[in-house]
Amino acid sequence: MIFSTKNFGAAAxxxxxxxxxxxxxxxxxxxxxxxxxxxxxxSPAVVGINPGDQIIWTWQGNFHSTTSGSSGTPDGLWxxxxxxxxxxxxxxxxxxxxxxxxxxxxxxxxxTGTVNVAPPTLPPTVSITNPTNNTTFSAPASFPLTATASDxxxxxxxxxxxxxxxxxxxxxxxPYSVPVNNLTAADYSFSAVAANDSGMxxxxxxxxxxxxxxxxxxxxxxxxxxxxxxxxxxxxAGLNYIVQRxxxxxGSNWTTLGTNQAGGSPVTFDDTxxxxxxxxxxxxRLPNP
Numbered sequence: 001m002i003f004s005t006k007n008f009g010a011a012a013x014x015x016x017x018x019x020x021x022x023x024x025x026x027x028x029x030x031x032x033x034x035x036x037x038x039x040x041x042x043s044p045a046v047v048g049i050n051p052g053d054q055i056i057w058t059w060q061g062n063f064h065s066t067t068s069g070s071s072g073t074p075d076g077l078w079x080x081x082x083x084x085x086x087x088x089x090x091x092x093x094x095x096x097x098x099x100x101x102x103x104x105x106x107x108x109x110x111x112t113g114t115v116n117v118a119p120p121t122l123p124p125t126v127s128i129t130n131p132t133n134n135t136t137f138s139a140p141a142s143f144p145l146t147a148t149a150s151d152x153x154x155x156x157x158x159x160x161x162x163x164x165x166x167x168x169x170x171x172x173x174x175p176y177s178v179p180v181n182n183l184t185a186a187d188y189s190f191s192a193v194a195a196n197d198s199g200m201x202x203x204x205x206x207x208x209x210x211x212x213x214x215x216x217x218x219x220x221x222x223x224x225x226x227x228x229x230x231x232x233x234x235x236x237a238g239l240n241y242i243v244q245r246x247x248x249x250x251g252s253n254w255t256t257l258g259t260n261q262a263g264g265s266p267v268t269f270d271d272t273x274x275x276x277x278x279x280x281x282x283x284x285r286l287p288n289p
Contacts, residue, residue: 027092028053032113035061035085040106042066042113051120054092059085063105066091070100072107079104093117123202124151126159126194133206136238137288138213141183147176147192147204154196162191185212211236214265216283229274233283235262240286243269249280259286 028050033043034057047055057066062084068077080089082105093099096119103111130146137143145168149156159176161168168190169178176192191205214234221231235241240261244254257271271281 030055032057032066034059034064034066034103040103040109040111042101042103042111045113046116047113048116048118049093051096051117052092052094053117054090055115057089059083059087061085064111065104066101066113067104068099068101070102072102072104074104096120119153121154121198121200122152123200124149124154124156124194124196126192126202126204128190128192128204128206131190131206131208131289134208135206135289136209136211136236137183138236138239138285139183139185139210140181141208141210141288142179142181143288144177145180145190145192147194149174149176149192149194149202151196154198157195157197159192159194162193164189183210185210209238211239213239213285216241216285218281218283219266223274227272227274229271229279229281230268231281232266232268235265235267235285237262237264240289241267242284242286244282244284245271246280246282247277254282 030047030049030053032047032055035041036043038061040061042057049055057080063082064084065080065082066089067074067079069075077099078089078091078101080087083089093115096117099115099117101113101115105111126147126149128145128147131137131143145161147159147161149159156174158170158172160170161176161178163180168180171178176194180190187207187209189205189207191203193201193203195201214236217234219232219234221229223229233241238261240259242259243257245257246254258269260267269281269283
């Protein structure tokens with residue numbers, strides 16, 4: 001039986017043996033005066049509100065209405081009827097849009113108004129796409145910290161990246177990415193904070209683990225007739241390894257038998273297609289993702 005180590009990718013070992021895996025907001029109320037001071041006006045004539053808010057029209061003159069519609073034609077959304085002071089009328093606006101209204105008696109004299117209901121202001125969305133949460137790297141670890149960001153009703157103005165509380169950079173255009181270099185063995189947290197043109201923000205975070213990679217050492221080779229050959233190899237939990245076999249140690253014809261993410265150490269590998277002919281096996285630690 002011969003055991004040996006051999007460089008292979010990030011790390012490797014081999015042996016030979018002569019055997020055969022929205023925000024919600026509170027509703028607000030806005031007051032509009034009807035015929036203030038004896039005028040034929042709504043005051044204010046143009047009102048801006050948010051979805052779910054209310055308008056209260058309060059009469060300060062006589063023979064006036066608030067009627068939804070334009071060009072003197074009602075659209076049926078609301079109609080207070082013609083009233084005299086003191087009187088008030090309330091209407092709620094659940095949806096975004098522009099809603100004109102007029103006084104049915106004095107429309108021809110320019111007594112009109114508009115309620116503008118803005119679309120709801122929503123925060124952007126952001127998602128870190130690299131690295132994935134709880135990824136394990138071997139030290140020293142370097143990778144691009146990357147995120148995607150979007151905004152339904154506005155514009156993403158920037159994405160700022162953090163390692164813990166330390167800013168790694170502020171990126172104003174897509175693709176949103178900053179480099180992370182030469183991390184030593186430790187646990188780390190990263191976050192991406194996206195902001196939009198309304199000043200709202202959203203955050204996504206990931207945690208990663210950087211470990212000092214153990215040497216890959218093969219041990220305990222055993223042949224289990226009729227066609228199983230098993231052995232153990234040392235590994236770091238969370239790192240990825242590749243197992244290969246060759247009939248000729250001096251050649252380049254290595255067949256990959258499997259790749260896996262180690263759950264612990266040692267890892268037991270089982271070649272279920274072993275033969276009685278001499279074979280060589282090697283295990284390599286794959287590079288960081």
